Amino acid sequence: MNFPYVTKARDGLSYALLAWVLILSAAESRAQLWQTWTTADGLVDNQVFGGVFQTRDGALWFATREGVSRYDGGWQTFTEDDGLSHNDVYCVFEDRDAVIWIGTRRSLTRIDGDSTYTFPPDGLGISSRVYEIEQTANGDIWIATGNGPRVFDGRRWRKITFEDGIVSDWSNGLFLAQGGTLWLATDHGVGRFDGSVWENFTSDDLHGFYDILDGMQTTDGSIWFYSKSSGVIRYRDSEWQHFTRDDGLGDNWVSGMFEADGAVWFATDRGLSRFDGATWTTLTEADGLADDEVHGALVSPSGIVWLATNSGVSQYNGLLWHRYGVADGLPDDLVRGIAEDVQGRLWAGTRSGAARFDGRNWQAFSRADGLVSDNVAAIRRLSDDALWFATDSGVSRFDGETWVNYTSADGLAADVVRDIYEADDGSIWFATDGGVTRYDGNAFETFTSENTDLGDNLTVALGQSADGAMWFAGFAALGKSLTTRWGGGNDWVPYWLGESVKESQVVSMLRARDGGLWFGTWDGYIAGHGTLFHTSSRSYFGGYKEEESDTNSGLGFGLGYRYLVNEHIALRLEGAFQHWFDEEVDLREYSLRVGFATVLATGD
The missing domain is CATH 2.130.10.10 (YVTN repeat-like/Quinoprotein amine dehydrogenase)
Incomplete structure (x- = not known):
């Protein structure tokens, strides 16, 4: 049943569930990823x-x-x-x-x-x-x-x-x-x-x-x-290929299938089998299924997998995503930033405070605990392994035990802080409503449009290119540059990245591992290596997330994540769909029509 916005499961439909999502902590065990419903819960x-x-x-x-x-x-x-x-x-x-x-x-x-x-x-x-x-x-x-x-x-x-x-x-x-x-x-x-x-x-x-x-x-x-x-x-390709238990399928009796996580999944009489195009793996009761005999399966675009079994309904939330909200312990459903601390715990920043997830429970933090403000715009873990929180009343640093707060009284350009960035030399930069501030661990130095050629004091994003230059994105008046490059001293260069204000309004930046600097804008564009690619009409807010792994580094603009693999950006929809581009392509040929659209772009 392949309607728009639909994935096929055994005899079933699944439609986009519009929800804020957070990546599930890797520390959660497989058994905790499953939940079962039976007649005791209301199933007929x-x-x-x-x-x-x-x-x-x-x-x-x-x-x-x-x-x-x-x-x-x-x-x-x-x-x-x-x-x-x-x-x-x-x-x-x-x-x-x-x-x-x-x-x-x-x-x-x-x-x-x-x-x-x-x-x-x-x-x-x-x-x-x-x-x-x-x-x-x-x-x-x-x-x-x-x-x-x-x-x-x-x-x-x-x-x-x-x-x-x-x-x-x-x-x-x-x-x-x-x-x-x-x-x-x-x-x-x-x-x-x-x-x-x-x-x-x-x-x-x-x-x-x-x-x-x-x-x-x-x-x-x-x-x-x-x-x-x-x-x-x-x-x-006009050819039929047959797969059985001898090839790795859980059982030859199959009663359902769906596509998720870059693989095809099959409900069998001996568990749930996954085929990624090369390798077969099977999940069973030992992995948390209610029963090995699976009669049907469905994956919703939010990443939740539902299995129909002989012993009730199983829900698997470890495939792609699990949704957390106020009911689970978050201070607010509007999550503006996430980060992982040195212990591997996930932090979320909301407009009503921050929260830490230990794999099972959320613990909320607010002004009463030492946070400078409950309105958190971004969270960054820096090289000192402390977490830094950007808020509307200053910056908070948390080392796991102690909160230290910095405001305009300490030297910040303004109390409203929208982004935090650590430069290659270890200095910390803050994007504020009153300009940008650099902190070297001892003293604060502020750059504004009055004492430099900074494009605008209301700065929303920071980044650093491979040549060591700092880049600042702000909300500028019509006709002025929106993005400014500073190479040190008096080396200030304004940039207008697009043909319109929306195309040029940068709201987030990331330096990829190949050295290219990427920009997320109001109009869904990303610029890399000096080349502008049209990607989608969606606006992207928020910061970025870089995946600490040998193969992937990720871009997170707004609600989704984009994975950089072998110097190429790959498309990943928030849901059951995933597609990788293994070679350079003309991304202007691609348009997205379903779900939360994500970004397509490649390096040069």
């Missing part, structure tokens, strides 16, 4: 055989043998008593009009607001289960049933038969691929329908692959199908 039945689905309102739907449960923070159950055609539920689908369609052992139920209607089996012309539901570009509703596929044009149902060209009249699943092509999964092969003609691939074409349940298309364009007895198969 522990055997979630039909799978897990997500609708546009963010609610999760769990298809069980005793009805379907909807979860949006609280549980709601639908059974035959509520109008379902049968309690044994196989799939849930939301169409473009937000109508919910539920396929069951007996027939098909449609929920439109407060109205529930079940199609009589005779009216559908079926005597078997509804396994899958899909909607094509023209608005038609397709269903896969044990008596073959059916299509509904809004007025009547029509059976698709051998005369239409299908490979088998026992259909298990169907999905839409890029370009609107409809793929059909059957016991004896798969079919591809372009709107006019069916093209079929039989078991002989599929290297003996049969008992096919369903499939999906991954972001690299590959078509995947999974089977209840013969593993999985991939169609790429």
